[in-house]
Structures are given as structure tokens and as C-alpha cells.
Amino acid sequence: MPIGHCRRVPHAAILDTTVSPPNAAHALQLVAADMQAVDAVIRLRLSSDVPLVGQVAHYIIGAGGKRIRPALLLLMCGALGCDDARRHTLAAVVEFIHTATLLHDDVVDESTLRRGRDTANQVFGNAASVLVGDFLYSRAFQMMVDCGDMRVMRVLADATNVIAEGEVLQLMNMHDATLDEAAYLRVIRAKTAKLFEASARLAALLAGADAHTEALCATYGQALGAAFQIVDDVLDYEGDTAELGKNLGDDLREGKVTLPIICTLRRCAPQDAALIRAAIETGGSDRLGNILAIVRDSGGLAEARALAAAEAQRAMAAAEALPGGDPVREQHRQALLQLAAQLLMRRS
Template sequence: MRTVDQVIQQRLNSDVPLVGQVAQYIISAGGKRVRPALLLLTCGALGCEHPERHNMAAVVEFIHTATLLHDDVVDESTLRRGRDTANEVFGNAASVLVGDFLYTRAFQMMVAPGDLRILEILAEATNVIAEGEVQQLMNMHDASLDEQAYLRVIRAKTAKLFEASSRLAAILAGADAQTEAHCADYGQALGAAFQIIDDVLDYEGDAAELGKNLGDDLREGKVTLPVICTLQRCNAAQAELIRDAIEQGQTERLEEISAIVRSCGGLEDARRAARNEAQRAIDAARALPANPWSEAMVDLAASLLERRT
């Protein structure tokens, strides 16, 4: 991961000073680097020491960071990772354009291995992520959203890049089709579990630990799994309160709504769904060669369920 960070710093260079300032600001904010770590862990599990693995790990981090820059503009977010968002500091225009720079820099880097399969996987992932973001935008303030529609969105906007990260490792390793499928399944399930837990923490987390504003999902009119599960369990008056808040983007009664989500079992139901996804990831990791790296992949999936930040 230190090598990946070195690659990231080297490839952020630009002759345009503002590009470097904005990119450095968000990259240096202390993200978890889960996606590049996932690629390196999967490479280790497959015994792969391909010389391009660190570059490809940096590529997936650049793609992820670009989506964050754009998401914060779309969501009008003001806080990420415990400090002001890039759009809050540099403005919306700079954030969008530097997000574009990170996408294009990623595409410059992904041609280096000279493998069309790598290009295919990353180009598809980037396209699917964009589709997922647009679908989420269309779903805003829609209190009738169901679990299947929610899962379709998170598998596109979040899990797809996890899936691509682990699949890339299989491609770099020259793995057979079945092994590649296990790697892809692991990444997709891990990404889905990661996003579900993220949505749970928006209602039960600690703002200081999370480094973001609690209740952002409700303010933005996002219908996430804890709310979907709660609407299936709560009484008519509680449901009306929640639906009104979603449709109007109201946060004035966030504390009351959070209490309903907790008391009606919405968080437990969502965590159960996350456990199912984590177990699917564990099963896929155990189909890979048994070694410390694949065991770390199992531990990573299990640790998501204890995530508080």
C-alpha cells in the first residue's frame, strides 16, 4: 500500500496548479483505500506479483476519488472524512473538473499493461457506476422504493468498483475463468455489504467518528435499506412521518425518525442483509487458494460488520 501511495502521488502531477491542489486535498484526506487494498490482497491470494499491480491499484483509487468529487457536488455535501469537502473549499466547478482529470488520468494509466481485458473491465465499471449514480438521482425522494431497487443501485454505484478491483487481480494473475468469477463475486458481495453498513451508520453512527454529517441521506431524499425495512414494520403514523421526510428532504425530525428506525428493527434488518452479503464474500474467498492473503480477505469481509467509521 505504501507503493500504491507513491504511485498516486507521482501520477497526481499536473502543469495546472489547481488540479494538483484539489486532487491532493481529497486524496490526502485519509480514505480507507479499501479498493486498492482489495486488488493487492487478491493478487496475493493468487500468487500474483505482476509489475503493474500497484499501478492498477492506484487506477481504481483514482476512479473512486473522481466519483467522490462528483458525488459531493451532486449531493451538496459539506463534510467528508472529518473536514470540508473539496467543493466547499474550492467550489463546484473545480471539483467537477478535477474529478474529470482523475478519470482521464486513470484511463491513461490503465493502457500501460497493454491488456484489452483490463480496459474492458475498467471501462465497463466506470460506465456502470455512472448509470448507478443517475439511477440513484432518479430515485431521490421516492418513498415507494423497494429493497430490490435499492440493491440494484448499490451494486452499480458502489459494488461494481469493488468487483472490478478483485477481477483485475485475477486478470493480472492469468487466472482461469472460474477463479476470476470467484474473485468478482467476492468483490461484488464485499462492496454491497460495505454500502449497506454505510447506510446503517447514517442513522446510528457517531458524526465525529464517521467524519460526515449524520442524516445526509434523509436530507438528500435517499431511501436506503434501513428506511425500507422500517417502512415494512412501523405503524401508519410512523410511516407517514418517514415518507413526508423523504419526499420533502426534511431533517428537522431526524432524531425522531432515527428512533423509529431503531425501535422498529430497521437497523437489525439492514445489518442482517449486510451479513448475508459478507457471508457470500467469505464463501467466495474460501474458494481461492488457502494462504494468508485469502484468509485476510475472509477477515476483511467479517470485519465490515463491526465497522463504525
């Protein structure tokens, strides 16, 4: 079922599966040793003769984060029985691309808090953040070339281009209170889901999988990425700053129209809708408390979570359809199912 045409299902329904209770930590533990190898690659390839490059890059990468994209590539490799040594390099490439987008996004959004501490642009300035983001992009492309596979380069080059387009689309949509669900989904497919999709597809390429299996991997990644972003947007209205590591209501302050707002505008009273539209158009946050209450009381958050659940279910269906294999492969496939379910439960 394609994104944008998801059936509305309660988010709890996603947990009605045959897998054990979802536990992302357990799922990711399967690739813990591989992630250490990825971290070693990251440290090695962050080296530069320009000290500021390393300072900024280490600052943001060292801030932690979920590292879901490289972990996804590694889990999918495990599910396909692939032990190609290039998987560590490509997982690092994915993380570099993601980190570059974060550096650029925080400058564009004028963000001040990420992962519970000052953003890199707050500490080092906008110019340094943008330029180090460029360094990470270019280093990622150097590493792609080292892998020596034109298919790999095409997937990553295409993904990077689509991500950039998604960011421009989001910029164009700022302060547009008429934005609808289809336009929102177009943005998140590009700016978030595309790198998840690429991460999973790369595993299929490394494994030498057939076209059908590659398509299943890509579907899993795209759907997982869409669910991840929708939940992230929900948390901007129902989360807690201490848990999120960013300021609650940042999307509204920036004039971003995300799915919880779109769902709320379909449900709330006309006077409440007028208040929300005015805040979007002006980027005002003086009525943030009122708007948070409207969003939470309208049922808009539940509707958005239901859409995230449908996307997570789509990811799980793709993982279920992956070719069978030995117990180790099956363990990784089960971890992919758990990861999709756990995304819906996250609070940060």
C-alpha cells in the same frame, strides 16, 4: 446466493468462521509495503501543469480514507500468488476512479463534510471539484492504456460506465418514498459494488487465473462491496458524526431511500411511516430526531445489518473456494476472510 435474495441472518453469525478474530488493520498490514508503492504511483500521476488540479486532488486523496478498493486488489493478488508489477498502477487507477466519484458525488449531493473535514466543493467550489474529478477519470484511463492489456481496459471501462449509471439511477430515485429493496440493491450493485468487483477481477486477470477463479474473485468483490454500502447506509442512522466524519442523517436530508429506511417502513406503525415518507419527499430534516428514533426502535437497522451479513458471508464463501497455495497465499486468503467479517463491525 445472489444479492437481493439473501437469507436473513444475525450479523454476529458472520463471525462464526475458522479464521482468527477479525482485524482489518492486521489484514491490510499484509499489503502495507505494496500500498506504499501505490501511494508513490498516486503522487507521481497526480502531477499537472495546472496548480489547481493538484491542489484539489491532493486535498481529497490526502484526507485519508480506508483505501479498501486498492487494498482489495493487492490482497487478491497475494491470494493468487501474483506479483505482477502492474498491480500497483492498477490499484492507483482504482483509487483515482473512486476519488473522482467522490468529488462528483459531493457536488451532486451538496455535501459539506467528508472524512471529518470540509468537502472539496466547500473549499474549492463546485466547478473545480467537477473538473478535477474529470481529470482523475481521464488520468486513470491514461494509466490503463499504459498497462497494455485490453482485458484490463475492458473491465475498468465497463465498471466506470456502470458506476455512472448507478449514480444516475440514484438521482432518479431521490425523494421516492415508494422505493423498494430490489431498486435499492440495483443502485448499490452499480454505484458501489461494481468497483469492488472490478478490483478483485483485475487481480485474477493479472494472475492469469482460469475463468472459474476469476468468477470467484468477482463474486467476492461484488458481495464485499454490497456489504460495505449497506453498512455505510446503516451508519447514517446509528453512527456518530465524530466517528463517521460526515453529518448523521445526510441520506434523509438528501431524500435518499436506503435499506434501513426500507426495512423500517415495512415494520413501523402507519403514523410513523407517514412521517418518514413526508421527510423523504420533502428532504426535510426538522423531524430528524424523531425519525432516527423510529428507525432505531423498529428493528430496521438489525434487518439491514442481517442483509449485510449475508452478503459478507457470500464474499467469505467465495474466498474459501479460491485455489489453495503456499503459506503466503493462504495468509492473504485468510486476510480476505477477515476483511469481510470486519466490515460488519466498522463504525466509520
